[in-house]
Amino acid sequence: MYEEFAAVYDTLMDDFDYPAWAAYYLRLLNEAGCRPCTVFECGCGTGSMSVHLARAGLKLTSSDLSEDMLRRAQTKARANGLSIPFVLMDMRSLELPRPVDAILACCDAVNYLAGDGDAPAFFRAAHRFLKPGGVLAFDVSSEAKLTAMRNAFFGEERERIAYLWQNSMDERSRVITMDLTFFVETENGLYRRFEERHIQRAHSEAELRRWLEESGFSDVRVYGDRTLQPPAPEEQRLHIVAKRA
16 A cells, blocks of 8 residues: 555645644643653654654654554654654554553544544544543545535646546535556656555544544644634634544
């Protein structure tokens, strides 16, 4: 899964402000009354967020469902002089050796829980492996954002890489399919083509709140994009924090 995508992921995300995101997540945890020591990260990808979280002094374990992403994450951590355990794990069925202070799922990880019951399964597993008073924090591309781009087609050309992106959405399930075609320049100057399909679900704020509360969480807080304010009606990204009593 994502073998070729993992090789180009960091190039495509080179304008993403990981230090600011990591700082914001630490602030969210503090606002919820959590001063974490042990943290488990879900959907870590190539480990860019992991590096900045570990630099902040957290005792971090990071996970992903892609071995290729994890290999690149491990290489990145070592290059930064960090020792971070990376584990292959499905976030819907977490199995941790002991409870932790906080669980994070950043950068759309929960949107990828597109099947019926997937997100509630993750919330139940997260609740199980949090210490009392522990906090789950995650973000989603909002329902407004994904609905607005449900039939979008766009592309981008960069040095040595270009891609085309076509979206389609099932209106009933609010599941959006993203078909991407990449063209990557090789050593001999020719371009190699490969395709990726990503599937996300447009979760509503109301159902996320309900699933969290049904999973045993309390004090569920929803914020706008990297703010500490309630989300605006057409907010593009929601950040959600929930506490285990």
